[in-house]
Amino acid sequence: MAEIDRNPGIPLDLSWVSSVSVNLPSVKRRAETLTTRRTVKKHWQAAWLLRAVTCIDLTTLSGDDTDGNVERLCHKAANPVRTDLLDGLGMTEAGITCGAVCVYPARVPAAVRTLKRLGVQVPVAAVATGFPSGQYRFKTRCEEISLAVADGAMEIDIVINREMALTGNWQGLYDEVKAMRAACGPAHMKAILAVGDLGSMTTVARASLVAMMAGADFIKTSTGKEGVNATLPVGLVMCRAIREYQQHTGIKVGFKPAGGIRTAKDALAWLILMKEELGDAWLNNHMFRIGASGLLADIERQLFHYVYGRYAAGSELPMA
Numbered sequence: 162m163a164e165i166d167r168n169p170g171i172p173l174d175l176s177w178v179s180s181v182s183v184n185l186p187s188v189k190r191r192a193e194t195l196t197t198r199r200t201v202k203k204h205w206q207a208a209w210l211l212r213a214v215t216c217i218d219l220t221t222l223s224g225d226d227t228d229g230n231v232e233r234l235c236h237k238a239a240n241p242v243r244t245d246l247l248d249g250l251g252m253t254e255a256g257i258t259c260g261a262v263c264v265y266p267a268r269v270p271a272a273v274r275t276l277k278r279l280g281v282q283v284p285v286a287a288v289a290t291g292f293p294s295g296q297y298r299f300k301t302r303c304e305e306i307s308l309a310v311a312d313g314a315m316e317i318d319i320v321i322n323r324e325m326a327l328t329g330n331w332q333g334l335y336d337e338v339k340a341m342r343a344a345c346g347p348a349h350m351k352a353i354l355a356v357g358d359l360g361s362m363t364t365v366a367r368a369s370l371v372a373m374m375a376g377a378d379f380i381k382t383s384t385g386k387e388g389v390n391a392t393l394p395v396g397l398v399m400c401r402a403i404r405e406y407q408q409h410t411g412i413k414v415g416f417k418p419a420g421g422i423r424t425a426k427d428a429l430a431w432l433i434l435m436k437e438e439l440g441d442a443w444l445n446n447h448m449f450r451i452g453a454s455g456l457l458a459d460i461e462r463q464l465f466h467y468v469y470g471r472y473a474a475g476s477e478l479p480m481a
């Protein structure tokens with residue numbers, strides 16, 4: 162993401178924040194029609210799926226992560242699609258990689274080392290600030306950011322303080338996110354709202370705005386650990402907040418749905434949402450990421466089908 166502009170943020174505008182409200186039935190209706198009114202034509206699907214691959218933050222966030230499995234993840238992020246499939250699609254020279262590798266702070270050194278050894282420009286994203294709950298002291302949450310940046314993370318996925326959003330303490334939330342943004346230094350910051358914890362779509366829309374006002378370069382739906390994670394209706398509300406922020410400030414903020422996105426069909430639905438609500442400027446990995454631990458396997462299976470006309474046996478796509 163190095164070459165794109167950052168979001169410098171703006172002063173907190175409380176009257177704008179409190180003026181926001183969401184009409185839930187109309188959001189649901191719109192989300193339902195998104196994938197029925199518009200589909201991706203068969204002969205474009207492989208191209209869209211390859212685009213989705215380049216937008217994946219290939220993720221492992223498990224208690225039993227080791228340097229070994231993080232190294233394997235980095236190899237996969239550097240070469241996400243088998244060479245024969247790329248040959249079959251005429252994309253051998255396209256240099257397709259995932260958007261980033263996303264890991265816990267303790268795994269950043271292994272990820273940075275491995276990607277450097279592989280010689281690919283895939284950034285390492287670290288979750289930080291007491292991910293996933295954020296229930297830690299402010300000082301240690303900020304220190305986690307600085308340590309991950311010092312270890313070479315170029316992107317930081319912070320979690321917001323849910324209590325502040327739930328109680329409408331927008332000034333407190335703004336101050337925290339702004340301080341986190343300062344701790345990120347040159348690293349790009351994605352603000353995870355943990356939408357499944359926020360109780361209402363209006364709170365999601367207001368928290369989206371406050372995070373952007375405080376300087377978030379991306380807003381992200383979920384940690385993947387809440388009961389409800391990325392859904393199209395919530396994505397729609399967040400994309401509209403991004404659009405409103407751009408209309409008022411001229412600043413483009415990126416979007417990252419994450420949590421439970423597992424199928425090629427899901428990936429296409431999220432791309433359609435981006436195209437319909439934000440336009441082509443968001444159809445790239447500078448402005449759009451999909452946080453996922455298990456999505457790539459299904460995309461590779463669909464690409465195999467596209468190239469060979471049949472689905473692969475498990476043994477034919479072992480890396481997936």
Ligand SMILES: O=C[C@H](O)COP(=O)(O)O
Binds near residue numbers: 222385386420452
């Ligand atoms: O930030 C990424 C999420 O933790 C990934 O969630 P997932 O494991 O459900 O794909």
